[in-house]
Amino acid sequence: xxxxxxxxxxxxxxxxxxxxxxxxxxxxxxxxxxxxxxxxxxxxxxxxxxxxxxxxxxxxxxxxxxxxxxxxxxxxxxxxxxxxxxxxxxxxxxxxxxxxxxxxxxxxxxxxxxxxxxxxxxxxxxxxxxxxxxxxxxxxxxxxxxxxxxxxxxxxxxxxxxxxxxxxxxxxxxxxxxxxxxxxxxxxxxxxxxxxxxxxxxxxxxxxxxxxxxxxxxxxxxxxxxxxxxxxxxxxxxxxxxxxxxxxxxxxxxxxxxxxxx
Numbered sequence: 001x002x003x004x005x006x007x008x009x010x011x012x013x014x015x016x017x018x019x020x021x022x023x024x025x026x027x028x029x030x031x032x033x034x035x036x037x038x039x040x041x042x043x044x045x046x047x048x049x050x051x052x053x054x055x056x057x058x059x060x061x062x063x064x065x066x067x068x069x070x071x072x073x074x075x076x077x078x079x080x081x082x083x084x085x086x087x088x089x090x091x092x093x094x095x096x097x098x099x100x101x102x103x104x105x106x107x108x109x110x111x112x113x114x115x116x117x118x119x120x121x122x123x124x125x126x127x128x129x130x131x132x133x134x135x136x137x138x139x140x141x142x143x144x145x146x147x148x149x150x151x152x153x154x155x156x157x158x159x160x161x162x163x164x165x166x167x168x169x170x171x172x173x174x175x176x177x178x179x180x181x182x183x184x185x186x187x188x189x190x191x192x193x194x195x196x197x198x199x200x201x202x203x204x205x206x207x208x209x210x211x212x213x214x215x216x217x218x219x220x221x222x223x224x225x226x227x228x229x230x231x232x233x234x235x236x237x238x239x240x241x242x243x244x245x246x247x248x249x250x251x252x253x254x255x256x257x258x259x260x261x262x
Contacts, residue, residue: 087108
């Protein structure tokens with residue numbers, strides 16, 4: 001979450017005279033154009049920051065450090081002359097002839113009831129040091145640690161490089177395949193094959209249970225498809241029983257992409 005937050009701040013955050021606000025996403029066509037003309041005139045435009053998202057951002061700070069005064073004050077500063085919160089605020093140079101000023105309401109909907117409810121919730125959270133919608137039942141369950149899943153899924157997009165002991169491993173793919181696999185760096189005595197079965201939702205997979213993996217130091221495999229072709233990779237490796245419960249290691253390529261925001 002903290003890695004993702006850095007990306008959100010860089011891509012969606014916008015500093016205004018009243019405080020920091022946030023866009024919905026990086027390419028938003030719903031908002032005033034550069035000259036201040038409305039979306040209804042052009043049917044496309046430039047999305048502007050939404051005050052309610054400052055409130056949502058504030059709830060994270062309440063959880064992280066107990067203080068979201070900056071976000072609360074920003075939301076209050078983004079109100080219009082009547083004290084009402086708009087859907088969007090202006091985030092570029094002032095256009096006096098369009099009555100558009102940095103950090104102030106655009107021609108979007110005002111009041112936006114959703115934004116007002118977010119303001120009230122954030123004010124309560126700042127006072128109590130606890131988000132309004134943080135359910136005790138949920139926080140009590142996950143306070144210590146998230147329970148480790150008994151079944152781990154290996155996919156091309158999220159390969160499992162190390163599997164704790166006692167877990168089931170499912171090697172999944174979008175196409176039917178035969179899993180050609182072995183253990184302990186392709187020990188010839190362990191090499192065998194299994195056909196994938198349908199997992200639902202368009203996925204196919206081979207399931208290796210804790211009994212299948214017990215006593216093995218590592219798993220190696222490649223996939224052969226129904227047309228007889230092999231996947232480009234010559235092998236995939238999974239260390240078995242090498243890490244503690246609940247730990248997932250990513251390959252160097254995936255870890256690098258995550259660190260770079262990929």
